[in-house]
Amino acid sequence: MRTTPFVSVLCAVTFAACKPSNQQQAPGQGSAPAASAPSASEILIGATLPLTGAESRIGGFFKEGYELAFEQATQNGGVSVGGKKLPVRLMLLDDTSAQATAASLADRLINSDKVNFLLGTYATNLVEAQSVVAEQNAIPYVNGGGAATAIYKRGYKWVFGLLAPVELLAESMMKWIDAEQQAGRIPKPATIALLWENTSHGKDFRKGVTDFANKGGNYKVAVDESFELNGKDFSALLGQVKAARADLFLADAHLPDYITMQRQFVTAGLCNKVISYGARGSEKQAAEALGKKNVEYVISAVWWSPLLADKNPLAKKFVDAFKAKYAGRLPEWYQALGFETARALFTAIEQAGSLDKKAVREKLVAMKVPSLLPGGALTFPAEFGQQSHAPFVVQQNLPDGSAPLIAPPDAATAKGIAPNPNCK
Amino acid sequence: MERFFELLIAAVLLAGLYSTMAYGLGLIYGVLRIVNLNHGGMIMAGAYAGWYLHHALGIDPYVSLLLVTAVAFGVGIVIYRGLVHRLPRGAAGGVQSLLLLFGVWLIVRNVAYLLFTGNDQTLRTSYSTKAIAVGGALLSVNRIAVFGVAVAILAILHLVLTRTYVGKAIRAVAQNPDSCTLVGIPVERIYALTFGLGTGLAAAAGLLGSTLFPFNPSFGAAELLKSFVVVVLGGLGSVAGTAIAALILALVEVFAILVIPAYLTAAVGFVLLVLVLVVRPGGLFGQRVLG
Numbered sequence: 163m164r165t166t167p168f169v170s171v172l173c174a175v176t177f178a179a180c181k182p183s184n185q186q187q188a189p190g191q192g193s194a195p196a197a198s199a200p201s202a203s204e205i206l207i208g209a210t211l212p213l214t215g216a217e218s219r220i221g222g223f224f225k226e227g228y229e230l231a232f233e234q235a236t237q238n239g240g241v242s243v244g245g246k247k248l249p250v251r252l253m254l255l256d257d258t259s260a261q262a263t264a265a266s267l268a269d270r271l272i273n274s275d276k277v278n279f280l281l282g283t284y285a286t287n288l289v290e291a292q293s294v295v296a297e298q299n300a301i302p303y304v305n306g307g308g309a310a311t312a313i314y315k316r317g318y319k320w321v322f323g324l325l326a327p328v329e330l331l332a333e334s335m336m337k338w339i340d341a342e343q344q345a346g347r348i349p350k351p352a353t354i355a356l357l358w359e360n361t362s363h364g365k366d367f368r369k370g371v372t373d374f375a376n377k378g379g380n381y382k383v384a385v386d387e388s389f390e391l392n393g394k395d396f397s398a399l400l401g402q403v404k405a406a407r408a409d410l411f412l413a414d415a416h417l418p419d420y421i422t423m424q425r426q427f428v429t430a431g432l433c434n435k436v437i438s439y440g441a442r443g444s445e446k447q448a449a450e451a452l453g454k455k456n457v458e459y460v461i462s463a464v465w466w467s468p469l470l471a472d473k474n475p476l477a478k479k480f481v482d483a484f485k486a487k488y489a490g491r492l493p494e495w496y497q498a499l500g501f502e503t504a505r506a507l508f509t510a511i512e513q514a515g516s517l518d519k520k521a522v523r524e525k526l527v528a529m530k531v532p533s534l535l536p537g538g539a540l541t542f543p544a545e546f547g548q549q550s551h552a553p554f555v556v557q558q559n560l561p562d563g564s565a566p567l568i569a570p571p572d573a574a575t576a577k578g579i580a581p582n583p584n585c586k
Numbered sequence: 587m588e589r590f591f592e593l594l595i596a597a598v599l600l601a602g603l604y605s606t607m608a609y610g611l612g613l614i615y616g617v618l619r620i621v622n623l624n625h626g627g628m629i630m631a632g633a634y635a636g637w638y639l640h641h642a643l644g645i646d647p648y649v650s651l652l653l654v655t656a657v658a659f660g661v662g663i664v665i666y667r668g669l670v671h672r673l674p675r676g677a678a679g680g681v682q683s684l685l686l687l688f689g690v691w692l693i694v695r696n697v698a699y700l701l702f703t704g705n706d707q708t709l710r711t712s713y714s715t716k717a718i719a720v721g722g723a724l725l726s727v728n729r730i731a732v733f734g735v736a737v738a739i740l741a742i743l744h745l746v747l748t749r750t751y752v753g754k755a756i757r758a759v760a761q762n763p764d765s766c767t768l769v770g771i772p773v774e775r776i777y778a779l780t781f782g783l784g785t786g787l788a789a790a791a792g793l794l795g796s797t798l799f800p801f802n803p804s805f806g807a808a809e810l811l812k813s814f815v816v817v818v819l820g821g822l823g824s825v826a827g828t829a830i831a832a833l834i835l836a837l838v839e840v841f842a843i844l845v846i847p848a849y850l851t852a853a854v855g856f857v858l859l860v861l862v863l864v865v866r867p868g869g870l871f872g873q874r875v876l877g
Contacts, residue, residue: 216802218705219704219706360849387849390849394799395596395603395840397592397600399848401589401592417800418706421799421800429724429726429728431717451708451710452715453710453714456715
């Protein structure tokens with residue numbers, strides 16, 4: 163039977179498709195040579211990032227944030243430990259965007275390279291896998307790349323997250339929509355078409371929207387569907403959105419799915435009074451891929467924006483330093499979170515006055531320091547599993563290509579526009 | 587009724603994409619009895635080739651389609667002559683060919699990482715978001731074009747395989763290579779030609795895919811799996827069966843949304859595959875000798 167050998171490789175290929183997409187490392191991004199055990203004369207901090215593979219673009223952004231934080235610490239003579247400045251060194255490895263690699267490299271950093279502390283990787287699934295290793299080894303693990311509440315609901319003691327939960331992202335967006343509804347610019351009740359990626363990120367987004375929608379009776383969720391990551395055809399799903407004649411189109415998607423879905427959304431002639439893809443929307447790459455016109459008035463909620471520099475001195479300091487280091491380029495939230503993650507750990511070490519893991523953990527638990535994040539303060543509340551609940555900022559793409567902050571009111575740099583003027 | 591019509595159109599257009607992805611894989615297995623694991627690599631390479639020609643030289647992807655297919659055809663012949671040719675013929679070389687072509691795929695993918703990094707790329711043309719109205723539904727110009735190319739490939743493959751000397755030779759070699767050697771058909775040349783053709787079709791599919799979705803060097807893995815499903819459903823070695831299987835798979839996936847959650851629709855194809863293998867192991871249209 164000819165089919166048999168053909169099918170026998172199906173499983174092998176399925177496995178291969180899930181393997182690290184690349185073990186190769188770009189020059190300058192490679193793993194550092196195995197270090198000897200750190201002496202008390204330096205602080206060795208381990209981290210992995212997805213420098214290759216599916217998340218490599220964002221992994222590179224986090225690397226920029228980490229590097230800037232370490233560079234600044236070095237320029238300041240190191241991190242102060244018990245009145246003595248110690249040089250701080252980053253041992254950064256490439257986890258190739260693969261869960262298994264992220265976990266095994268974390269284990270290597272802790273048990274072979276003997277790092278003092280760990281900084282986290284990017285992407286919820288990688289942080290989820292890696293944080294288990296940190297917890298098992300009782301080492302402080304501070305990450306700015308894992309937002310899903312599932313990571314922080316496990317009762318872990320050594321895991322700290324700077325990304326506020328995606329539920330809060332959805333809530334921030336709904337609050338702005340609610341204000342527009344109260345002002346009579348959005349119908350009451352408003353119907354919602356809710357599409358979410360079938361990941362913990364998407365589930366949190368869905369929960370945030372539905373919890374808010376179910377509160378006052380001013381919203382009705384007409385479509386509530388999930389989709390697989392890296393989808394190729396959303397036409398059937400968008401057909402449901404069209405049939406529902408929803409007022410609000412709220413989706414949660416990663417960048418490739420945002421581009422594919424929005425392209426099909428526009429092609430199908432859809433238009434809603436409010437359009438959002440969760441944290442995606444203002445990316446330059448999306449505007450280039452879809453055309454500026456096709457991303458107009460899309461709203462997105464993000465963990466940080468360079469526009470915060472107008473109102474937050476720490477954000478301004480970071481933006482200036484970043485632009486100086488990277489030829490005038492503006493940072494995105496990824497670099498800011500990378501930078502702030504490293505800074506949070508340095509602060510905890512300084513406050514602890516020692517490299518004792520327990521002491522540093524205690525300072526992280528009790529941390530309340532000024533921050534470049536929205537809200538201006540960084541904490542790791544115990545009631546939320548040591549996950550920061552810093553507020554989100556909501557932004558909206560405008561026809562001139564800018565994406566000003568439209569919410570919350572204390573951070574807003576412009577007034578949001580609703581309903582979408584492009585809908586006729 | 588309107589919704590049914592829209593879903594039907596969506597399924598037909600999706601079938602166009604699926605069939606272009608699967609033709610090359612089916613053709614190579616049908617003749618050489620080799621599972622070309624580098625099919626995914628060539629899909630990805632085709633996507634990058636189309637993107638680069640558009641990005642750097644401004645050549646429309648549908649204009650560069652022939653060029654990319656021709657170059658990939660040459661690459662396929664080189665891979666065959668340089669690597670695959672050295673393996674035992676037919677089933678005897680099965681496992682070795684899997685390992686060899688998987689290795690080639692890894693190399694192709696890592697070269698793409700080195701050249702283009704892991705960033706997602708998108709190919710945007712002036713008609714990327716254009717649509718035309720058909721029976722009240724708006725249809726993407728790009729998707730219609732992909733469907734048109736799929737139908738054209740089917741027609742050309744059918745004509746080549748049934749009306750030309752080379753096509754008849756390919757079918758004869760697929761049927762019995764030893765007898766072909768006895769009657770003077772250059773079997774090795776036919777193998778090389780078929781491998782080149784299958785590789786060219788994979789690159790063409792990748793280029794067409796790049797007009798629809800963002801892609802990066804890991805592009806092609808999911809497409810290879812989908813191609814497997816289509817080829818096995820259609821019956822290995824059947825070009826027309828491949829097209830019909832693509833349509834069946836697309837119909838099942840698209841209409842499944844009416845009865846199951848959307849995120850499960852991608853798995854429907856694999857369920858269908860298992861069912862077909864249990865009930866009709868030779869595929870829906872049985873084993874054919876191409877055409």
